[in-house]
Amino acid sequence: xxxxxxxxxxxxxxxxxxxxxxxxxxxxxxxxxxxxxxxxxxxxxxxxxxxxxxxxxxxxxxxxxxxxxxxxxxxxxxxxxxxxxxxxxxxxxxxxxxxxxxxxxxxxxxxx
Amino acid sequence: xxxxxxxxxxxxxxxxxxxxxxxxxxxxxxxxxxxxxxxxxxxxxxxxxxxxxxxxxxxxxxxxxxxxxxxxxxxxxxxxxxxxxxxxxxxxxxxxxxxxxxxxxxxxxxxxxxxxxxxxxxxxxxxxxxxxxxxxxxxxxxxxxxxxxxxxx
Numbered sequence: 001x002x003x004x005x006x007x008x009x010x011x012x013x014x015x016x017x018x019x020x021x022x023x024x025x026x027x028x029x030x031x032x033x034x035x036x037x038x039x040x041x042x043x044x045x046x047x048x049x050x051x052x053x054x055x056x057x058x059x060x061x062x063x064x065x066x067x068x069x070x071x072x073x074x075x076x077x078x079x080x081x082x083x084x085x086x087x088x089x090x091x092x093x094x095x096x097x098x099x100x101x102x103x104x105x106x107x108x109x110x111x112x
Numbered sequence: 113x114x115x116x117x118x119x120x121x122x123x124x125x126x127x128x129x130x131x132x133x134x135x136x137x138x139x140x141x142x143x144x145x146x147x148x149x150x151x152x153x154x155x156x157x158x159x160x161x162x163x164x165x166x167x168x169x170x171x172x173x174x175x176x177x178x179x180x181x182x183x184x185x186x187x188x189x190x191x192x193x194x195x196x197x198x199x200x201x202x203x204x205x206x207x208x209x210x211x212x213x214x215x216x217x218x219x220x221x222x223x224x225x226x227x228x229x230x231x232x233x234x235x236x237x238x239x240x241x242x243x244x245x246x247x248x249x250x251x252x253x254x255x256x257x258x259x260x261x262x263x264x265x
Binding site: 026029033037040041043044045047048051056057058060061064065067068069071072074075076078079081082083085086088089090092093096100 | 139140141142143144209210212213216217219220223224226227230233234236237239240241243244245247248250251252254255258259262
């Protein structure tokens with residue numbers, strides 16, 4: 001198949017499908033992790049409140065506990081951000097891979 | 113008249129070839145750091161040390177063995193490990209997220225040390241910190257796994 005015969009609208013559609021597939025599979029991976037982490041934060045903060053109310057920890061300790069929770073939440077959100085970037089990168093690379101396959105097939109040898 | 117299209121054809125072929133070469137050179141897009149096995153291993157080792165600390169605290173809390181003074185080497189060790197990792201990741205391009213996570217982890221360890229210095233009366237009061245720090249390690253390792261399993265073109 002000569003390069004001029006490449007169906008560009010089909011190529012764009014295939015690239016979009018490849019990108020969408022990569023993004024979908026990543027969200028499927030990250031969703032349970034994000035949900036579980038958010039649930040756990042809520043439980044931890046509730047527990048700190050209970051410990052303070054029962055007089056088991058001082059205000060100073062409660063503040064230190066809350067600072068740990070805040071930093072931990074930051075770490076989790078950074079992971080979600082990082083995985084989002086990896087997903088975007090995967091989507092771009094999956095689309096490039098489609099171009100690569102199409103061009104190589106069109107010219108009959110491995111150029112890309 | 114026939115020569116002109118031939119020149120164009122040659123130029124187009126050359127342009128296509130050069131564009132393909134360019135695309136080949138930069139065909140894999142990288143928006144975030146490369147996976148670093150050493151970082152991954154060091155974080156796992158740090159997580160093991162921290163996990164051992166919580167097991168020891170659970171066993172000894174309320175006894176003299178759980179005193180802060182006995183755990184100063186642990187805090188020194190963990191902070192040193194995080195500092196070593198911070199220096200290493202600074203040398204890796206596009207590693208801002210991992211660097212921020214390590215800064216956050218260092219802050220959590222610092223606050224855990226402050227809590228320990230004030231003294232723990234029961235393991236119950238250590239549980240929220242244990243959960244949060246374990247979540248942080250899980251999050252950092254989850255990102256490392258995503259970096260490892262990314263698509264390579």
